[in-house]
Amino acid sequence: MTTVLDDLKRKLADNPAGILENIAKEHQVCLADAIKCLPADMWRELSGDHFERVIKEVPDWGQVTTIANTGDMIFEVSGDFPQGTFARGYYNLKKTQGGFSGHIKEDACHSILFLKRPFFSKLSASINFVNEQGNCYLKIFLGRDEGGELRADQLEKFHALSNWEH
Structure with missing residues (x-):
């Protein structure tokens, strides 16, 4: 496994911009391992114990893009x-005006990977549960702002939440 991860680290050092799910599948590793093969300045990790703090802060950030990728579909x-x-072992999302709602199993979060690459x-930045x-x-x-750049206010909160040093 070490050889696979070492090879993946070299590949991602040269080109960190690919679709990580595809790269993980190609190298037969989990997504977390693929993320951790990126250059160290592109990711930070918190334990899943921080789930509640993180998930409760994001609603105050304004517009974001939320993604669920099963491999067969990207939502x-x-x-x-x-x-x-x-309630009942889940973090229950209240329905938004656009109809977005759902249920996240409370104890499913093992770690939270903050990714900026x-x-x-x-430049893209995401919180990965x-x-x-x-x-x-x-x-x-x-x-993103009108110019297509990451929103500065959200990036500042992202850095603070992940203990990212600028």
Whole structure:
């Protein structure tokens, strides 16, 4: 496995902008391992113990893009991330005006990977909620301003939440 991860680290050092799910599948590793093969300045990790703090802060950030990628489909919702409450083992998202709602298993979060890297010629930043198997079940991408750049206010909050040193 070490050889596979070493090869992947070299590949991602040369080109960190690919679709990580595809790269992980190609190298037969979980997504968390693929992310951790990116250059160290592109990611930060918090334990899943920080789930509640992170998930409750994001609704105050404004418009973001929320993604669930099962491999067979990629589901995206752009807009404010919903507020939620804990009940019956789930974090229950309250329905937004656009209809976005759902339920996130409370104890599913093993770690949270904050990722900041180039993607399609622009800087991208996301919060990736990862289960015990190293699979990402929820991604929240920061929003963009009118010029297509990451929103500065969200990036500042992202840095603070992930303990990212600028």
